[in-house]
Amino acid sequence: LPWLSVKYVPVAAALALLGVLLVFRRRTGRDAAALVGALAVAGAAYLLLHRMIYGGWTVYAAGDHFQGSGEFGVVGFDPNYPGRSIRILGLLIDRDFGLAAWQPAWLLLVPAAAAMLGRRPARQPREAHSAALRSFARGPSLAQRTVLLVPLATGWLTATYIALTMHGFWWPGRQLVVVLPVGVLVILWWVSRLSAPAQLLGAVAASWGLGIYGVVLWRGWAGDTTWVAAPDRIDLHWPLAWLLPDDRVLAGSDVLLYGLWTVLIAVACWHTGRRERTTADRPTPAEAASRTSR
Structure with missing residues (x-):
């Protein structure tokens, strides 16, 4: 179910931020910078694969229901x-x-x-x-x-x-x-x-x-x-x-x-x-x- 990953992006971002802060606090700035770089590469790959496979930033770009509103209509048409x-x-x-x-x-x-x-x-x-x-x-x-x-x-x-x-x-x-x-x-x-x-x-x-x-x-x-x-x-x-x-x-x-x-x-x-x-x-x-x- 690939669309589930989109729903959990905010939680993943929170975990990534906490991970960077903890590494910076307990290790060195170099370790924290390395982790930021690895996360940036992973995030870029995530977005690139979505563009290649689904034609948008999320899997909802490929859904018939969202062709009129755009993929971010999944948040609501008039929230x-x-x-x-x-x-x-x-x-x-x-x-x-x-x-x-x-x-x-x-x-x-x-x-x-x-x-x-x-x-x-x-x-x-x-x-x-x-x-x-x-x-x-x-x-x-x-x-x-x-x-x-x-x-x-x-x-x-x-x-x-x-x-x-x-x-x-x-x-x-x-x-x-x-x-x-x-x-x-x-x-x-x-x-x-x-x-x-x-x-x-x-x-x-x-x-x-x-x-x-x-x-x-x-x-x-x-x-x-x-x-x-x-x-x-x-x-x-x-x-x-x-x-x-x-x-x-x-x-x-x-x-x-x-x-x-x-x-x-x-x-x-x-x-x-x-x-x-x-x-x-x-x-x-x-x-x-x-x-x-x-």
């Missing part, structure tokens, strides 16, 4: 960027196409990111990788949190403002798939700092999502639905779906639900960020248990 802002949370909480509708554990991503931002940066050790990992568990350094959160935010904003739609008969999260592994790392870091009961609740949420995936697979194999059309089958991911807004309809109840989720997520972010700032010097539950067992 309403303020209106697209609803996707910032819609990508997470939309009833059919939001991540949390199909895997409730993704609701942990926003407070986890807020906690990482609120955490006091740890000094980055220059010794072995194991020491760096221990430092990350205590509190990510500025470089570590930047490497995680900048690509995640770039992918999220690309899906919000550049992608033509967050909906469609494909599957939820398709615009975010390239950065979701980073989101998993952020969630796991935060969950590792929580109490055992809170970790159990997170495990229950993740298990609920696995159950939903199992139902979708089973119904697909049984011929009751197609996996492409699964997002429109609310019976496949109830009852949580009824607590989420339908951003395609935006009836009065949907607006109310969207507002309530916005407030709830904002409060969760404020609480977790504040908690990390006030407990920055305390050991994590895992660290406390390790010390007790010694």
Whole structure:
């Protein structure tokens, strides 16, 4: 699927920039210049091959649907960027196409990111990788949190403002798939700092999502639905779906639900960020248990 590479160019650019900055910081300017040169050659080859194969800067230049508007019509023929802002949370909480509708554990991503931002940066050790990992568990350094959160935010904003739609008969999260592994790392870091009961609740949420995936697979194999059309089958991911807004309809109840989720997520972010700032010097539950067992 060559068009997928175009959707991920902003994330690739963010990773390239971070790579250059980290090399410049930890090595020499010559190493950073060599990396910039290699990336420039790769980028030029990428564009040249697109011009040769598809006749444009993107694969959309070869699409019949975009002959009138041009290849960049894939962003939208008359995009309403303020209106697209609803996707910032819609990508997470939309009833059919939001991540949390199909895997409730993704609701942990926003407070986890807020906690990482609120955490006091740890000094980055220059010794072995194991020491760096221990430092990350205590509190990510500025470089570590930047490497995680900048690509995640770039992918999220690309899906919000550049992608033509967050909906469609494909599957939820398709615009975010390239950065979701980073989101998993952020969630796991935060969950590792929580109490055992809170970790159990997170495990229950993740298990609920696995159950939903199992139902979708089973119904697909049984011929009751197609996996492409699964997002429109609310019976496949109830009852949580009824607590989420339908951003395609935006009836009065949907607006109310969207507002309530916005407030709830904002409060969760404020609480977790504040908690990390006030407990920055305390050991994590895992660290406390390790010390007790010694």
